[in-house]
Amino acid sequence: MPVLERNGGHEWRRRTTGESLIRWFGWLIGVAVFVVCWQRISEATTWFFVWDAPRIADDIWSRATPPRWEYITQLGRPIWDTINIATLGTIIALFLAVPVSFLAARNTTPSALFIRPIALLIIVSTRSINSLIWALLLIAIIGPGVFAGVIAIAIRSIGFCAKLLYEAIEEIDQSQVEAITATGASRWQVMAYGIVPQIMPAFAGIAVFRWDINIRESTVLGLVGAGGIGLQLSASLNVLAWPQVSLILLVILAAVVISEWVSAKVRGAII
Amino acid sequence: MSHRELDDMLGTKWRKPRFVPNPYLRWTLTVGFIAYLIAAYMTIDVNWARVYEGLDRGAQFVLAFTKPDFVSRAGDIWSGLLESVVMTVAASVVGILISIPIGLGAARNIAPMPIYLICRGIVAISRALQEIIVAILLVAIFGFGPLAGFLTLSFATIGFLSKLLAEDIESMDKVQAEAIRASGARWMQWINYGVQPQVMPRLVGLSMYRIDINFRESAILGLVGAGGIGATLNTAFDRYEYDTAAAILLLIIGIVMALEYLSGIIRARVQ
Amino acid sequence: MLRLKKLVKTYKTGDQALKSIDLDVPKGQVLALIGPSGAGKSTMIRCINRLVEPTSGEILLDDVDLSKLGSGALRKARREMGMIFQEYALVERLTVMENVLSGRLGYVGFWRSFLRKYPQSDVDEAFRLLDRVGLLHMADKRADELSGGQRQRVGICRALIQNPKLLLVDEPTASLDPKTSRQIMRLITELCQERGLAAIINIHDVALAQMFVPRVVGLRFGEIVYDGLPTGLTPDKLTEIYGEEDWEATIEKVDDEDEIEAAE
Numbered sequence: 001m002p003v004l005e006r007n008g009g010h011e012w013r014r015r016t017t018g019e020s021l022i023r024w025f026g027w028l029i030g031v032a033v034f035v036v037c038w039q040r041i042s043e044a045t046t047w048f049f050v051w052d053a054p055r056i057a058d059d060i061w062s063r064a065t066p067p068r069w070e071y072i073t074q075l076g077r078p079i080w081d082t083i084n085i086a087t088l089g090t091i092i093a094l095f096l097a098v099p100v101s102f103l104a105a106r107n108t109t110p111s112a113l114f115i116r117p118i119a120l121l122i123i124v125s126t127r128s129i130n131s132l133i134w135a136l137l138l139i140a141i142i143g144p145g146v147f148a149g150v151i152a153i154a155i156r157s158i159g160f161c162a163k164l165l166y167e168a169i170e171e172i173d174q175s176q177v178e179a180i181t182a183t184g185a186s187r188w189q190v191m192a193y194g195i196v197p198q199i200m201p202a203f204a205g206i207a208v209f210r211w212d213i214n215i216r217e218s219t220v221l222g223l224v225g226a227g228g229i230g231l232q233l234s235a236s237l238n239v240l241a242w243p244q245v246s247l248i249l250l251v252i253l254a255a256v257v258i259s260e261w262v263s264a265k266v267r268g269a270i271i
Numbered sequence: 272m273s274h275r276e277l278d279d280m281l282g283t284k285w286r287k288p289r290f291v292p293n294p295y296l297r298w299t300l301t302v303g304f305i306a307y308l309i310a311a312y313m314t315i316d317v318n319w320a321r322v323y324e325g326l327d328r329g330a331q332f333v334l335a336f337t338k339p340d341f342v343s344r345a346g347d348i349w350s351g352l353l354e355s356v357v358m359t360v361a362a363s364v365v366g367i368l369i370s371i372p373i374g375l376g377a378a379r380n381i382a383p384m385p386i387y388l389i390c391r392g393i394v395a396i397s398r399a400l401q402e403i404i405v406a407i408l409l410v411a412i413f414g415f416g417p418l419a420g421f422l423t424l425s426f427a428t429i430g431f432l433s434k435l436l437a438e439d440i441e442s443m444d445k446v447q448a449e450a451i452r453a454s455g456a457r458w459m460q461w462i463n464y465g466v467q468p469q470v471m472p473r474l475v476g477l478s479m480y481r482i483d484i485n486f487r488e489s490a491i492l493g494l495v496g497a498g499g500i501g502a503t504l505n506t507a508f509d510r511y512e513y514d515t516a517a518a519i520l521l522l523i524i525g526i527v528m529a530l531e532y533l534s535g536i537i538r539a540r541v542q
Numbered sequence: 543m544l545r546l547k548k549l550v551k552t553y554k555t556g557d558q559a560l561k562s563i564d565l566d567v568p569k570g571q572v573l574a575l576i577g578p579s580g581a582g583k584s585t586m587i588r589c590i591n592r593l594v595e596p597t598s599g600e601i602l603l604d605d606v607d608l609s610k611l612g613s614g615a616l617r618k619a620r621r622e623m624g625m626i627f628q629e630y631a632l633v634e635r636l637t638v639m640e641n642v643l644s645g646r647l648g649y650v651g652f653w654r655s656f657l658r659k660y661p662q663s664d665v666d667e668a669f670r671l672l673d674r675v676g677l678l679h680m681a682d683k684r685a686d687e688l689s690g691g692q693r694q695r696v697g698i699c700r701a702l703i704q705n706p707k708l709l710l711v712d713e714p715t716a717s718l719d720p721k722t723s724r725q726i727m728r729l730i731t732e733l734c735q736e737r738g739l740a741a742i743i744n745i746h747d748v749a750l751a752q753m754f755v756p757r758v759v760g761l762r763f764g765e766i767v768y769d770g771l772p773t774g775l776t777p778d779k780l781t782e783i784y785g786e787e788d789w790e791a792t793i794e795k796v797d798d799e800d801e802i803e804a805a806e
């Protein structure tokens with residue numbers, strides 16, 4: 001923090017003139033970028049609809065309330081499917097994520113030069129792509145249905161789980177591993193006794209955390225045809241059956257809240 | 272087995288204490304879980320013949336990654352991608368700006384009760400509603416186009432950032448903040464000097480992370496007509512143009528990786 | 543029994559931690575390795591069981607050169623050498639009993655160890671050892687629930703259940719309070735006597751070393767600068783090992799032998 005001498009007195013400033021100039025310039029560019037982005041959005045928008053939005057929103061609201069409660073009898077199976085997509089998808093993902101994470105962690109990878117980059121590539125590519133896109137892809141390949149949803153959730157979760165898990169593996173206490181090595185244990189025994197116990201809490205936490213996210217994601221997979229309650233949502237939207245839509249949204253909301261509660265409880269119990 | 276003597280224990284079997292000590296509970300849990308897995312598997316209804324047929328297409332798709340086609344639909348890809356980026360930038364800026372006051376309001380240790388409740392309510396709603404569902408509703412209200420996507424992402428950003436920011440403020444070091452307050456600072460000054468320095472690095476880190484998420488989400492909003500690359504991708508899948516789809520996916524992965532790299536650098540610098 | 547010949551270790555960073563060490567440890571002898579921090583004490587004992595790969599030289603354990611063994615034979619050789627660590631290095635989330643039994647990993651197959659189905663003889667031996675160090679009632683506690691002194695005793699059991707010929711002990715007392723330190727040192731030396739084990743004990747507390755061992759080796763900058771009786775450690779010698787300091791206070795005879803308290 002520079003102190004300038006001026007008029008015989010000391011003036012304290014946070015930054016030098018050059019620094020503040022650069023900062024101003026940075027802000028200017030930032031604002032300019034934002035304005036350009038906003039303009040593009042604005043150009044692509046039919047403002048007539050936007051001005052009309054309050055009326056439409058009001059209209060939708062009056063159509064959607066009250067929800068059609070008796071429709072809930074038809075939602076049992078879709079809810080069951082949704083839970084299965086999330087749960088089975090999470091389990092499959094965990095099975096696949098464990099080996100990937102061991103191959104990706106610096107301290108356990110067999111080859112930092114060849115295998116680690118491949119593992120990291122798997123992690124990045126499965127993680128960067130939303131489960132809805134995976135679902136689209138799988139539906140194109142194996143046809144619509146719950147199975148496509150399970151696999152989509154599984155693939156999307158591999159990268160997520162493997163990333164958190166390999167970070168946990170890299171953070172383990174190496175001295176415990178050394179101690180096991182020093183007893184004459186084999187490679188696999190070192191893993192089972194020196195590494196696995198240390199990452200177990202992280203593993204359980206990741207599993208529950210991801211399951212919670214997957215419940216959310218599997219509620220909407222049906223929008224592209226991959227099973228679950230999203231199918232009903234999509235069907236109801238197509239025929240503009242707003243009372244059904246509002247009921248489904250309430251059910252989804254409840255599912256999200258419950259799964260978050262369960263996952264918080266389980267994580268609390270583990271740690 | 273408190274204080275048994277050595278002589279009693281020699282020759283007795285040893286087994287690891289069970290994770291669930293009560294045998295009835297343990298067996299109920301195990302059997303219940305297996306029964307669930309079987310029931311879930313039975314209701315999935317996999318059409319193996321269809322899956323088998325699909326393997327061929329799956330292979331084609333994987334092969335498409337070796338010769339992605341950036342050219343045939345270059346115009347669509349470019350405009351879709353640009354729209355995704357524009358939505359991401361605009362929504363991140365607006366979302367971050369709004370989430371700061373809401374985050375302050377949702378922190379119990381600095382906000383008065385009524386404001387706290389309102390802000391927590393906003394956060395809860397935003398977090399419970401997924402992007403894609405918000406997008407559907409906003410498209411219904413505002414019409415097709417990036418405006419709906421922009422609003423969706425802004426809304427989601429608010430829920431995400433405000434919650435984490437509030438948690439950060441609630442867990443901050445009280446002594447530092449109190450020292451500033453003791454010096455007779457006003458509320459704004461107190462926030463500026465006592466709170467901001469403590470939470471700023473994490474806020475920057477989380478914002479970067481959220482930009483990354485926003486971009487990934489922007490890729491699916493197009494599926495429901497809320498602008499971005501998703502529409503192009505959907506079309507490519509519908510037409511079985513795997514090489515174009517592969518090109519788009521590679522672009523998404525590339526941009527996500529670049530964003531992660533960038534956010535890594537920025538996070539390292541602010542800390 | 544253990545003989546080091548011209549043992550050299552140069553780390554990748556260029557640190558020459560050991561400069562041609564020659565050392566002979568006969569069967570059943572307990573020796574203390576003293577020296578300032580950074581002298582190369584840890585490096586030396588880690589080279590012996592090859593947790594650190596020596597750069598050159600020979601490590602002869604009963605005339606087998608450990609430095610040339612392949613991985614299978616190295617594991618067999620490691621069973622002969624129990625190691626005890628400064629920070630205990632117990633697997634924190636396993637129980638005391640599992641930690642002790644992990645000393646048998648070199649002897650049992652993967653699936654047996656994975657399913658915790660150790661031979662009854664191993665289990666009995668673990669019970670006996672835990673009883674010997676006064677922790678039998680803690681057998682099913684998790685290691686992270688134990689105090690420092692208790693953890694170190696579990697560490698000792700884990701090393702002893704290997705049925706080793708040699709103990710490698712790296713600063714066993716550095717994380718413990720003075721009283722517990724003495725108890726642990728006494729326990730280690732007593733157990734070595736009972737079982738006729740040789741031991742190399744790294745320790746930087748000279749007084750503690752003098753109290754318990756018959757032979758002291760002084761290390762400085764990776765070289766042996768003293769090898770002899772603990773009584774021979776004159777202020778001059780200590781200056782040579784540690785550098786200039788007033789040593790009279792340190793080597794003043796420690797005569798208050800307080801009783802080991804029956805554990806707990």
Ligand SMILES: Nc1ncnc2c1ncn2[C@@H]1O[C@H](COP(=O)(O)OP(=O)(O)O)[C@@H](O)[C@H]1O
Pocket residue numbers: 553554555557558559577578579580581582583584585586
């Ligand atoms: N893993 C390592 N990599 C590089 N240098 C090391 C490593 N471990 C120890 N050294 C260096 O080797 C020397 C001896 O260290 P060490 O054997 O730990 O000494 P001591 O146990 O006597 O304190 C020190 O100079 C230390 O910096």
Ligand SMILES: [Mg+2]
Pocket residue numbers: 583584585713
């Ligand atoms: Mg050391």
